[in-house]
Amino acid sequence: MKLAMIGFGQAGGKILDKFIEYDKRHGSGIVRAAVAVNTAKADLMGLEHVPKENRVLIGQSRVKGHGVGADNELGAEIAEEDIDEVQGAIDSIPVHEVDAFLVISGLGGGTGSGGSPVIAKHLKRIYTEPVYGLGVLPGSDEGGIYTLNAARSFQTFVREVDNLLVFDNDAWRKSGESVQGGYDEINEEIVTRFGILFGAGEVEQGGDVAESVVDSSEIINTLAGGGVSTIGYASETVDNDGGSGSGLLSRFKGDDDPVEDSASTTNRITSLVRKAALGRLTLPCEIEGTERALLVTAGPPKYLNRKGIERGRKWLEEQTGSMEVRGGDYPVPDSQQVASVVLLSGVNNVPRIKELQEVAIEAQDNIDDIREESEDNLEDLVEDDEDELEPLF
Numbered sequence: 001m002k003l004a005m006i007g008f009g010q011a012g013g014k015i016l017d018k019f020i021e022y023d024k025r026h027g028s029g030i031v032r033a034a035v036a037v038n039t040a041k042a043d044l045m046g047l048e049h050v051p052k053e054n055r056v057l058i059g060q061s062r063v064k065g066h067g068v069g070a071d072n073e074l075g076a077e078i079a080e081e082d083i084d085e086v087q088g089a090i091d092s093i094p095v096h097e098v099d100a101f102l103v104i105s106g107l108g109g110g111t112g113s114g115g116s117p118v119i120a121k122h123l124k125r126i127y128t129e130p131v132y133g134l135g136v137l138p139g140s141d142e143g144g145i146y147t148l149n150a151a152r153s154f155q156t157f158v159r160e161v162d163n164l165l166v167f168d169n170d171a172w173r174k175s176g177e178s179v180q181g182g183y184d185e186i187n188e189e190i191v192t193r194f195g196i197l198f199g200a201g202e203v204e205q206g207g208d209v210a211e212s213v214v215d216s217s218e219i220i221n222t223l224a225g226g227g228v229s230t231i232g233y234a235s236e237t238v239d240n241d242g243g244s245g246s247g248l249l250s251r252f253k254g255d256d257d258p259v260e261d262s263a264s265t266t267n268r269i270t271s272l273v274r275k276a277a278l279g280r281l282t283l284p285c286e287i288e289g290t291e292r293a294l295l296v297t298a299g300p301p302k303y304l305n306r307k308g309i310e311r312g313r314k315w316l317e318e319q320t321g322s323m324e325v326r327g328g329d330y331p332v333p334d335s336q337q338v339a340s341v342v343l344l345s346g347v348n349n350v351p352r353i354k355e356l357q358e359v360a361i362e363a364q365d366n367i368d369d370i371r372e373e374s375e376d377n378l379e380d381l382v383e384d385d386e387d388e389l390e391p392l393f
């Protein structure tokens, strides 16, 4: 599936950069176009893979390239005002060649948090291609203002996109690591999951390698209907000689390449599906009640089989209670791993979002109280008790 990706703000830009690197490394061909947008010049300059001409600095007259400092209302205002500059970069994208847009941002900050719903709304008005969001929730230790920003942006972003895929930094925090090092690893985790999911829809149909390749329309249909999505992932290393003799045809022809018995292949796949769905999701949630799901099994063709995927799919149907669970292969001949990616679309039971909203409301109340108090305090300080002094003007 070919995507036009727009990274908004610092996190959005860095994750976009990582996607391009992943794409180059794996030759997956999912990033058809990449645009990074920011109010902070330094963040744009720090990117390595996004082409220079596709880095758009907005809000120069307002913030002089210094960013909006976690003020997401300002981030949204600037995005509205400078939408033509962003559109200018999007104009260079061959949109007829992309299957969808993906707008990426960290929801706790200012530029991406405020700007990504604005650009999503704009894209939906102009193009017929679906517009998806990839929203990153802040860690709970980042403080009240980040939580408040994220809760407000989340609400707005979900409304403006065809589907919001969520990654929760809080669930992926590793203790004892520098924030930067931590983010590098986290971003790698993000692009691995999304890379397999969207890469699956890029495999040519009709070759002799695949039994039931995932088509990009299946990804689109799973995401259609809107709401919030989460992704699970599990993988296992396998013995692969580099792809020779792999594929359905060679299996029929009985090439010399030893093929493990199909029961082991089936069992491996079903167990990976369970691990993916029950393990750590990008946004932890209850999987029961999920509206639609897509299961992708990636790996060397000789380690993929229809029975395993069918069993995994059935199991997922039982667990989610959904009648719309799709499944398929993503053959990667030279891979040393079999991996299962489970996309759960339209999840409803997400305690983390409720918690985020509670903390956000508390933060909002505190901020209001402090503001009121500080106005009173300042007045007490500046005004003389008997009101005998007159200001100059």
Ligand code: GDP
Binding pocket: 008, 009, 010, 011, 012, 014, 015, 068, 069, 070, 105, 106, 107, 108, 109, 110, 111, 112, 113, 136, 137, 138, 139, 142, 146, 169, 183, 184, 186, 187
């Ligand atoms: P902006 O530049 O004003 O949009 O704000 P940032 O993108 O710097 O930060 C927004 C939030 O994104 C932060 O609160 C972090 O939770 C998160 N964040 C920042 N950088 C990264 C990153 O590289 N990866 C991930 N996963 N999250 C990040």
